[in-house]
Amino acid sequence: MRAAPVAPLPARAGLGFKPQHLDELLADDDPPAFVEVHAENYMGAGGAAHVWLDEIRQHMPLSLHGVGLSIGAEAPLDETHLDRLARLIERHRPQVFSEHLAWSTHDGRFLSDLLPLRYDLDTLDRVCRHVDRVQERLGLRMLLENPSTYFEFAASTIDEAEFIARVVQRTGCGLLLDVNNVYVSCHNASCQSRRRDPLAYIAALPLGAVGEIHLAGHAEERVDEHDLLLIDRHGAPVAAAVWTLYAQVLRQTGPVPTLIEWDHDVPAYARLRAEARQADRALAAAGSALTERAA
Structure with missing residues (x-):
């Protein structure tokens, strides 16, 4: 049975939930607008994890982010995994569910990486079938996240941004726009002599479908004396260039719910809140600019 609709996420900044921050989060007089959790960490039937979510859900909205559906895999989706997701969504009623444009399973085995796709018509058909199935089973509109890219398939016949736009158009899904992934992917393409402008990439996306x-x-890895490879590691503050790109995105989209991701070398709660407040300032500026243009 489909869960009753819930209100959308507020167009302000949220944080990825970390259990060590639970007490500070709940005691915060100026809390983040929402929290996001990885779905696969909460698929057990009981335990402390669900108690945490129950308590958080009483105070702020919830975004659920999947890392294990393997949307791009050649095999059909894992229906057992989908069933677990459906139960989790029914139990905690998140405002948003999102997943990655990637694959992470093969021959019944789960791989620990979100791996890239070859962008062609066969892959497009397969990804659209999988997105349709997810939305049908979960009874909601999912958001699909653009990937971080470290190499590209020579056999690809569709540009990545165009591929995403086609998936959104055919399935009606929304877009989770990861601005850091855009910056990382475009930089890494340039390292491989395939110049890619982040603003042109963003302009090719269906920005009206952005839900989060x-x-x-990101981290830097030296390739040679000339080039740096950027790694989407989620273990450092947002880079200045990514903040700049984010502000440029908001000029086109207006304020959009924005998550600060920090999953490795997690700092103190106050440091995360400082990052979220910086995002809130950019969101407020975008809202003011939108109001001025409309006047």
């Missing part, structure tokens, strides 16, 4: 934005820090 992700911001995160």
Whole structure:
């Protein structure tokens, strides 16, 4: 049975929930607008994890982010995994569910990475079938996240942003726009002599379908004396160049719910809130600019 509709996420900044921050989060007089959790961490039938979510859900909206559906895999979706997701959504009623445009399973085995796709018509058909099935089973509109890219398939015949736009158009799903992923992917393409402008990439996306934005820090890995490879590691503050790109995105989209992701070397709660407040300032500026243009 489909869960009753819930209100959308507020167009302000949220945080990825970390259990060590629970007490500070609940005691915060100026809390984040929402929290996001990884679905696969909450698929057990009981335990402390569900108690945490029950308590958080009484205070603020929830976004559920999947990392294990393997939307791009050649095999059909794992229906057992989908059933677990459906039960989790029915239990905690998140405002948003999102997943990655990637694959992470093969021959019945789960891999620990979100792996890239070859962008062609066969892959497009397969991804659209999988997105349709997810939305049918869960009874909601999912958001699909653009990936971070470290190499591209020579056999691809569709540009990544165009591929995403086609999936959104055919399935009616929404877009989770990860601004750091855009910056990382475009930089890494340039390292491989395939110049890609982040603003042109963003302009090719269906920005009207953006339901949430992700911001995160990235790491640098030296390839040679000239080039740096950027890694979407979620273990550092958001880079200045990504903040700039984010502000440029907001000029086109207006304020959109925005998550600060920080999953490795997690700092103190106050440091995360500082990042979220910086996002809130950018969101407020975008809202003011939108109001001025409409006047």
